[in-house]
Amino acid sequence: MALAKVYVNYKKSILNPEAEAVHKALKRLGYDNVEDVKLGKYFELTVADGKSKDELDKEINEICDKLLANYNMENYHYEIEETEAAQ
Amino acid sequence: MKFAVLAFPGSNCEMDLYNAIKDIIKEDVELVSYKKNTLEGFDAVLIPGGFSYGDYLRSGAIARFSPIIPDLQEFAKSGKPVLGICNGFQILTEAGLLPGSLQKNVSAKFICKTEPLVVNNNHSMFSSEYQEGQMINLPIAHGDGNYYCDQDTLRELIANDQIVFKYDSNPNGSIDNIAGIINKQGNVLGMMPHPERAVEAVLGSDDGKGVFQSIVNHIKSRGVIYE
Numbered sequence: 001m002a003l004a005k006v007y008v009n010y011k012k013s014i015l016n017p018e019a020e021a022v023h024k025a026l027k028r029l030g031y032d033n034v035e036d037v038k039l040g041k042y043f044e045l046t047v048a049d050g051k052s053k054d055e056l057d058k059e060i061n062e063i064c065d066k067l068l069a070n071y072n073m074e075n076y077h078y079e080i081e082e083t084e085a086a087q
Numbered sequence: 088m089k090f091a092v093l094a095f096p097g098s099n100c101e102m103d104l105y106n107a108i109k110d111i112i113k114e115d116v117e118l119v120s121y122k123k124n125t126l127e128g129f130d131a132v133l134i135p136g137g138f139s140y141g142d143y144l145r146s147g148a149i150a151r152f153s154p155i156i157p158d159l160q161e162f163a164k165s166g167k168p169v170l171g172i173c174n175g176f177q178i179l180t181e182a183g184l185l186p187g188s189l190q191k192n193v194s195a196k197f198i199c200k201t202e203p204l205v206v207n208n209n210h211s212m213f214s215s216e217y218q219e220g221q222m223i224n225l226p227i228a229h230g231d232g233n234y235y236c237d238q239d240t241l242r243e244l245i246a247n248d249q250i251v252f253k254y255d256s257n258p259n260g261s262i263d264n265i266a267g268i269i270n271k272q273g274n275v276l277g278m279m280p281h282p283e284r285a286v287e288a289v290l291g292s293d294d295g296k297g298v299f300q301s302i303v304n305h306i307k308s309r310g311v312i313y314e
Contacts, residue, residue: 073188
Protein backbone atom coordinates (compact mmCIF):
# COMPACT_ATOMS: atom_id res chain seq x y z
CA MET A 1 0.00 0.00 0.00
CA ALA A 2 1.00 3.60 -0.43
CA LEU A 3 0.03 6.77 1.37
CA ALA A 4 -0.30 9.97 -0.63
CA LYS A 5 -0.13 13.13 1.46
CA VAL A 6 -1.64 16.00 -0.49
CA TYR A 7 -1.30 19.64 0.59
CA VAL A 8 -3.55 22.24 -1.05
CA ASN A 9 -3.21 25.93 -0.34
CA TYR A 10 -4.33 29.24 -1.79
CA LYS A 11 -2.17 31.02 -4.34
CA LYS A 12 -0.45 34.18 -3.13
CA SER A 13 -2.83 36.42 -5.05
CA ILE A 14 -5.87 34.96 -3.27
CA LEU A 15 -7.27 36.49 -0.11
CA ASN A 16 -7.56 34.05 2.77
CA PRO A 17 -9.84 35.69 5.36
CA GLU A 18 -9.84 32.57 7.57
CA ALA A 19 -6.06 32.59 7.85
CA GLU A 20 -6.18 36.34 8.59
CA ALA A 21 -8.66 35.73 11.41
CA VAL A 22 -6.35 33.07 12.89
CA HIS A 23 -3.40 35.44 12.54
CA LYS A 24 -5.27 38.20 14.39
CA ALA A 25 -6.23 35.77 17.16
CA LEU A 26 -2.58 34.76 17.57
CA LYS A 27 -1.62 38.42 17.88
CA ARG A 28 -4.28 38.91 20.55
CA LEU A 29 -2.74 35.97 22.41
CA GLY A 30 0.58 37.77 22.37
CA TYR A 31 2.40 35.77 19.67
CA ASP A 32 3.71 38.91 17.96
CA ASN A 33 6.55 37.04 16.28
CA VAL A 34 4.11 35.11 14.02
CA GLU A 35 4.43 37.04 10.78
CA ASP A 36 2.11 35.13 8.49
CA VAL A 37 -0.46 32.35 8.67
CA LYS A 38 -1.50 30.10 5.82
CA LEU A 39 -4.58 27.93 6.15
CA GLY A 40 -5.14 25.28 3.53
CA LYS A 41 -6.25 21.68 3.21
CA TYR A 42 -4.48 18.41 3.86
CA PHE A 43 -5.54 15.02 2.47
CA GLU A 44 -4.27 11.50 3.08
CA LEU A 45 -5.11 9.04 0.33
CA THR A 46 -4.45 5.38 1.07
CA VAL A 47 -3.85 3.63 -2.23
CA ALA A 48 -3.85 -0.10 -3.00
CA ASP A 49 -0.81 -1.78 -4.58
CA GLY A 50 -0.74 -2.60 -8.27
CA LYS A 51 0.60 0.52 -9.92
CA SER A 52 4.19 1.46 -10.63
CA LYS A 53 5.68 4.52 -8.97
CA ASP A 54 5.34 6.55 -12.15
CA GLU A 55 1.75 5.43 -12.75
CA LEU A 56 0.79 6.31 -9.18
CA ASP A 57 2.48 9.68 -9.44
CA LYS A 58 0.53 10.40 -12.60
CA GLU A 59 -2.71 9.32 -10.97
CA ILE A 60 -2.29 11.46 -7.83
CA ASN A 61 -1.44 14.43 -10.04
CA GLU A 62 -4.62 13.83 -12.01
CA ILE A 63 -6.72 13.53 -8.82
CA CYS A 64 -5.37 16.88 -7.62
CA ASP A 65 -6.05 18.62 -10.95
CA LYS A 66 -9.51 17.15 -11.31
CA LEU A 67 -10.92 17.40 -7.82
CA LEU A 68 -8.74 18.22 -4.82
CA ALA A 69 -7.49 21.61 -6.01
CA ASN A 70 -8.93 24.40 -8.13
CA TYR A 71 -6.05 25.63 -10.29
CA ASN A 72 -7.69 29.04 -10.57
CA MET A 73 -7.03 29.86 -6.92
CA GLU A 74 -5.07 27.01 -5.36
CA ASN A 75 -1.65 25.34 -5.56
CA TYR A 76 -0.86 21.82 -4.41
CA HIS A 77 2.01 19.48 -3.77
CA TYR A 78 2.14 15.90 -2.53
CA GLU A 79 4.37 13.18 -1.21
CA ILE A 80 3.88 9.47 -1.77
CA GLU A 81 5.07 7.09 0.94
CA GLU A 82 5.30 3.32 0.71
CA THR A 83 3.49 1.75 3.65
CA GLU A 84 3.34 -1.85 4.88
CA ALA A 85 0.69 -3.99 3.26
CA ALA A 86 -2.41 -4.49 5.37
CA GLN A 87 -2.42 -7.78 7.21
CA MET B 88 -41.45 26.18 -23.59
CA LYS B 89 -40.10 24.04 -20.80
CA PHE B 90 -37.58 24.81 -18.07
CA ALA B 91 -35.56 22.21 -16.17
CA VAL B 92 -34.63 23.00 -12.57
CA LEU B 93 -31.75 20.77 -11.46
CA ALA B 94 -31.71 19.53 -7.87
CA PHE B 95 -28.59 18.28 -6.07
CA PRO B 96 -28.32 16.93 -2.52
CA GLY B 97 -28.17 20.15 -0.50
CA SER B 98 -29.83 22.44 -3.06
CA ASN B 99 -32.34 24.67 -1.29
CA CYS B 100 -33.66 27.13 -3.87
CA GLU B 101 -35.10 24.67 -6.38
CA MET B 102 -38.73 25.20 -5.28
CA ASP B 103 -38.34 29.00 -5.37
CA LEU B 104 -37.19 28.66 -8.98
CA TYR B 105 -39.92 26.17 -9.78
CA ASN B 106 -42.61 28.47 -8.37
CA ALA B 107 -41.18 31.56 -10.06
CA ILE B 108 -41.42 29.86 -13.46
CA LYS B 109 -44.78 28.15 -12.87
CA ASP B 110 -46.72 30.88 -11.05
CA ILE B 111 -45.15 34.12 -12.23
CA ILE B 112 -43.63 33.45 -15.66
CA LYS B 113 -46.34 30.85 -16.40
CA GLU B 114 -44.25 28.41 -18.39
CA ASP B 115 -43.76 24.65 -18.01
CA VAL B 116 -41.15 23.59 -15.51
CA GLU B 117 -39.87 20.28 -14.17
CA LEU B 118 -37.49 19.37 -11.36
CA VAL B 119 -34.65 17.19 -12.64
CA SER B 120 -32.59 15.04 -10.27
CA TYR B 121 -28.79 15.24 -10.36
CA LYS B 122 -28.88 11.47 -10.96
CA LYS B 123 -30.61 11.75 -14.34
CA ASN B 124 -28.57 11.73 -17.50
CA THR B 125 -30.72 13.45 -20.05
CA LEU B 126 -32.03 16.97 -20.59
CA GLU B 127 -33.96 16.08 -23.70
CA GLY B 128 -37.11 18.12 -24.27
CA PHE B 129 -36.00 21.12 -22.24
CA ASP B 130 -35.47 24.60 -23.67
CA ALA B 131 -33.57 26.08 -20.73
CA VAL B 132 -31.82 24.77 -17.61
CA LEU B 133 -31.78 26.50 -14.22
CA ILE B 134 -29.29 25.50 -11.51
CA PRO B 135 -30.48 26.53 -8.05
CA GLY B 136 -28.72 27.94 -5.02
CA GLY B 137 -28.05 26.08 -1.83
CA PHE B 138 -25.18 24.05 -0.46
CA SER B 139 -24.76 21.06 -2.76
CA TYR B 140 -22.85 18.34 -0.89
CA GLY B 141 -22.61 20.67 2.10
CA ASP B 142 -20.07 22.84 0.23
CA TYR B 143 -17.54 20.12 1.15
CA LEU B 144 -14.10 20.54 -0.44
CA ARG B 145 -15.15 23.71 -2.33
CA SER B 146 -18.58 25.11 -3.22
CA GLY B 147 -19.83 23.16 -6.24
CA ALA B 148 -16.71 20.98 -6.51
CA ILE B 149 -18.50 17.68 -5.87
CA ALA B 150 -21.83 18.47 -7.56
CA ARG B 151 -19.74 19.16 -10.66
CA PHE B 152 -19.16 15.40 -11.02
CA SER B 153 -22.86 14.43 -10.81
CA PRO B 154 -24.34 12.17 -13.53
CA ILE B 155 -26.35 15.09 -15.01
CA ILE B 156 -23.26 17.27 -15.64
CA PRO B 157 -22.03 15.77 -18.96
CA ASP B 158 -25.52 16.37 -20.36
CA LEU B 159 -25.53 19.88 -18.96
CA GLN B 160 -22.21 20.49 -20.76
CA GLU B 161 -23.70 19.16 -24.01
CA PHE B 162 -26.84 21.27 -23.49
CA ALA B 163 -24.71 24.38 -22.98
CA LYS B 164 -22.64 23.57 -26.06
CA SER B 165 -25.82 23.44 -28.15
CA GLY B 166 -26.38 27.14 -27.38
CA LYS B 167 -29.51 26.79 -25.25
CA PRO B 168 -29.82 28.96 -22.12
CA VAL B 169 -28.26 27.75 -18.86
CA LEU B 170 -28.63 29.90 -15.74
CA GLY B 171 -26.81 29.12 -12.49
CA ILE B 172 -27.75 31.11 -9.41
CA CYS B 173 -25.55 31.29 -6.29
CA ASN B 174 -24.42 27.68 -5.73
CA GLY B 175 -25.48 27.15 -9.36
CA PHE B 176 -22.89 29.78 -10.39
CA GLN B 177 -20.26 28.00 -8.28
CA ILE B 178 -21.11 24.67 -9.95
CA LEU B 179 -20.80 26.26 -13.42
CA THR B 180 -17.30 27.60 -12.68
CA GLU B 181 -16.20 24.25 -11.22
CA ALA B 182 -17.62 22.47 -14.29
CA GLY B 183 -15.59 24.73 -16.58
CA LEU B 184 -18.67 26.29 -18.18
CA LEU B 185 -17.75 29.74 -16.86
CA PRO B 186 -14.30 31.23 -16.19
CA GLY B 187 -13.01 32.20 -12.74
CA SER B 188 -14.16 31.03 -9.33
CA LEU B 189 -16.00 32.15 -6.22
CA GLN B 190 -13.91 32.67 -3.10
CA LYS B 191 -14.88 33.44 0.48
CA ASN B 192 -16.37 36.89 1.03
CA VAL B 193 -13.68 39.39 2.05
CA SER B 194 -15.45 39.94 5.38
CA ALA B 195 -15.37 36.13 6.02
CA LYS B 196 -19.08 36.52 6.87
CA PHE B 197 -22.19 35.04 5.31
CA ILE B 198 -24.09 37.98 3.77
CA CYS B 199 -27.88 37.87 3.50
CA LYS B 200 -29.53 41.11 2.34
CA THR B 201 -30.98 42.93 -0.64
CA GLU B 202 -28.33 44.53 -2.83
CA PRO B 203 -28.64 47.16 -5.56
CA LEU B 204 -27.21 45.93 -8.88
CA VAL B 205 -26.45 47.66 -12.16
CA VAL B 206 -27.41 46.01 -15.45
CA ASN B 207 -24.09 46.24 -17.28
CA ASN B 208 -25.13 44.44 -20.45
CA ASN B 209 -28.77 44.37 -21.57
CA HIS B 210 -28.30 42.59 -24.87
CA SER B 211 -27.80 39.10 -23.49
CA MET B 212 -30.52 36.44 -23.63
CA PHE B 213 -30.84 36.84 -19.85
CA SER B 214 -31.07 40.62 -19.55
CA SER B 215 -32.91 42.00 -22.59
CA GLU B 216 -35.90 42.97 -20.41
CA TYR B 217 -33.78 45.58 -18.62
CA GLN B 218 -32.33 48.90 -19.69
CA GLU B 219 -28.55 49.25 -19.84
CA GLY B 220 -27.41 50.93 -16.63
CA GLN B 221 -30.73 50.17 -14.90
CA MET B 222 -30.53 49.73 -11.13
CA ILE B 223 -32.32 46.68 -9.78
CA ASN B 224 -32.64 45.27 -6.26
CA LEU B 225 -32.02 41.56 -5.73
CA PRO B 226 -31.35 39.54 -2.58
CA ILE B 227 -27.94 37.98 -2.04
CA ALA B 228 -27.28 35.13 0.42
CA HIS B 229 -23.80 33.67 0.30
CA GLY B 230 -20.55 33.03 2.11
CA ASP B 231 -18.49 32.30 -1.02
CA GLY B 232 -19.61 35.01 -3.44
CA ASN B 233 -16.37 36.85 -4.02
CA TYR B 234 -15.78 36.43 -7.76
CA TYR B 235 -12.15 36.06 -8.74
CA CYS B 236 -10.33 35.63 -12.03
CA ASP B 237 -6.87 36.58 -13.25
CA GLN B 238 -6.24 39.87 -15.07
CA ASP B 239 -6.13 38.26 -18.55
CA THR B 240 -9.53 36.67 -17.97
CA LEU B 241 -10.95 39.94 -16.65
CA ARG B 242 -9.73 41.80 -19.74
CA GLU B 243 -11.43 39.16 -21.89
CA LEU B 244 -14.68 39.40 -19.90
CA ILE B 245 -14.73 43.17 -20.43
CA ALA B 246 -13.70 43.02 -24.11
CA ASN B 247 -16.45 40.46 -24.91
CA ASP B 248 -19.08 42.29 -22.83
CA GLN B 249 -19.54 39.21 -20.64
CA ILE B 250 -20.23 41.08 -17.39
CA VAL B 251 -24.03 41.22 -17.19
CA PHE B 252 -24.63 42.38 -13.60
CA LYS B 253 -22.42 44.45 -11.30
CA TYR B 254 -22.85 45.36 -7.64
CA ASP B 255 -23.45 49.06 -7.05
CA SER B 256 -21.50 48.91 -3.78
CA ASN B 257 -19.36 45.79 -3.64
CA PRO B 258 -20.57 43.66 -0.67
CA ASN B 259 -18.18 40.70 -0.95
CA GLY B 260 -14.92 41.79 -2.59
CA SER B 261 -15.66 40.55 -6.12
CA ILE B 262 -13.17 41.68 -8.75
CA ASP B 263 -14.52 44.62 -10.80
CA ASN B 264 -17.80 44.49 -8.74
CA ILE B 265 -18.88 41.43 -10.74
CA ALA B 266 -22.23 39.91 -9.70
CA GLY B 267 -22.99 37.91 -12.86
CA ILE B 268 -21.18 36.86 -16.05
CA ILE B 269 -21.99 35.01 -19.24
CA ASN B 270 -19.73 32.71 -21.24
CA LYS B 271 -18.22 33.84 -24.53
CA GLN B 272 -21.02 32.20 -26.50
CA GLY B 273 -23.53 34.15 -24.39
CA ASN B 274 -25.84 31.29 -23.43
CA VAL B 275 -24.54 30.44 -19.94
CA LEU B 276 -25.11 32.96 -17.13
CA GLY B 277 -23.84 32.60 -13.59
CA MET B 278 -24.91 35.10 -10.93
CA MET B 279 -24.66 35.24 -7.14
CA PRO B 280 -27.85 37.33 -6.51
CA HIS B 281 -31.20 35.52 -6.43
CA PRO B 282 -33.67 36.76 -9.09
CA GLU B 283 -36.11 33.96 -8.13
CA ARG B 284 -36.48 35.52 -4.68
CA ALA B 285 -37.62 38.81 -6.22
CA VAL B 286 -40.44 37.98 -8.62
CA GLU B 287 -43.44 39.64 -6.94
CA ALA B 288 -44.02 42.77 -4.88
CA VAL B 289 -44.95 40.79 -1.78
CA LEU B 290 -41.36 39.45 -1.73
CA GLY B 291 -40.04 43.00 -1.52
CA SER B 292 -39.08 43.36 -5.18
CA ASP B 293 -40.07 41.96 -8.55
CA ASP B 294 -36.87 43.12 -10.22
CA GLY B 295 -35.76 39.51 -10.77
CA LYS B 296 -38.64 38.66 -13.10
CA GLY B 297 -36.81 40.23 -16.03
CA VAL B 298 -34.11 37.54 -16.00
CA PHE B 299 -36.62 34.73 -16.60
CA GLN B 300 -38.78 36.79 -18.94
CA SER B 301 -35.69 37.59 -21.03
CA ILE B 302 -34.99 33.85 -21.43
CA VAL B 303 -38.60 33.21 -22.49
CA ASN B 304 -38.54 36.08 -24.98
CA HIS B 305 -35.24 34.88 -26.42
CA ILE B 306 -36.47 31.34 -26.95
CA LYS B 307 -39.83 32.37 -28.36
CA SER B 308 -38.29 34.91 -30.71
CA ARG B 309 -36.02 32.18 -32.06
CA GLY B 310 -39.05 30.00 -32.55
CA VAL B 311 -37.42 27.06 -30.77
CA ILE B 312 -40.54 25.99 -28.93
CA TYR B 313 -41.06 22.35 -28.12
CA GLU B 314 -44.64 21.43 -27.31
